[in-house]
Amino acid sequence: MAGGRVFNSASSGGSSLSVLFHNQKASCASEPLDSLFLSGSSPSFLGSRSMVSFEDVRGGNGSNRPFFRSYDHEDNGDDELEDYFHQPEKKRRLTVDQVQFLEKSFEVDNKLEPERKSQLAKDLGLQPRQVAIWFQNRRARWKTKQLEKDYEVLQASYDSLKADYDNLLKEKNELKAEVVLLTDKVLLRDKESGSLELSDTNKKSQEPVQNPAAAESVSEGEVSKVSIVGCKQEEISSVKSDIFDSDSPHYTDGRVHSPLLDAGDSSHVFEPEQSDLSQDEEDNLSKSLLPPYIFPKLEDIDYSDPPENSYRCKLCKQKQ
C-alpha cells in the first residue's frame, strides 16, 4: 500500500443504483453534462459496477440498464449476463456516455478537486477513486500527445534550419570553388603576360645586345614573382570583395554568421561544419595562393562600378 493510501475499490460501501441515480439527478449541475442525461427517464449510466460486488448492484434495478456497452452481451440472454456478473474482480470499461461525460469535464479542467471528484462520481455512478484514476490516466495521455505535438514542432523547426544550413554550406562550397578557379585564372594570366614581357625583353635584348643567356637565366618562378606585383589590383580586389559579400556567410569568431541564421532564434542549432582546414589554415592557403597580392583597403574600393565579370555566384545573385 503506497503512502498509506487506502484502496478500497472492491468495497466502497456497496452503494445501490437507486441511491446513485437519485444522487445523480439531484446533483447534476453543469449544463453540458446535463445533456448526457437526456435518455428519457432512464439513468444514463450503469452506476458503480467496476471492481465492486455486483450482487448488491443487481439487487437494485440491475435488469433495467439501457446504457450497458455493446460488449455487455445484451443480445446473448440471461445466462451470459449471469456469468458476466459473477466475475466480480474483472476490469470493466466505462460506457461511452461515461467517457464522454468525463471528457467534457476534463476539457473544463484537467485537475480534479475533491468536490468535483465526488460530484462526478455521483453523476456517473462510479467510485470517486475511479474518477480520480480516469483523470490521472487521461492527464498521462494528454501529456503524451502534447509531447508528440512538441516533437513535431521541433522537428519542423529542425528541418527548416537544416535546409538553411545545407543551402549555406552549398553556397560556401561554390564560393570556395570559385576562389580556386579565379586564382588559377589570375595566375595563368600573369604567367602569360610574364612570358610576353619576357619575350619582349628577349627581343629587345637580342637586338642591341646579343645575350640570350641572360634572358634564359630568369626562371619561371621569378617571372611570376616579378610580374605578380604588378598585377591588376582592382581585379583582385573585386574578387575579394565579392567573395566576402555581405549576403554570404562569413566567419568571424569561428562560427558561421549569416543573415538567415542570425535573424531567427540564434540558438546555434548547427555548429559550423568543421572545415578540412582551420580558419588560420584557410587564411594561409589564401595567402599562399595569392602571396604577394596587396589588397586595397575597403574604403578604396569603388562599388559604384561593379566589374563586368561579376564573380558573385548565382545563389548570391538570386538572394538580391
Next chain:
DNA sequence: TTGTGTTTTATTGCCTCC
C-alpha cells in the same frame, strides 16, 4: 479461431505539499 498489437483501467511506489 487465434495470435498479436493497442487501448483502457487499475495498482504500486515514490515524491511533494500542507
Next chain:
DNA sequence: GGAGGCAATAAAACACAA
C-alpha cells in the same frame, strides 16, 4: 503523516489480420 500527483507497469478488453 496523510492526501494527492506522477511514472512505470500489469492486466483485462478490444481490434484486426491471417
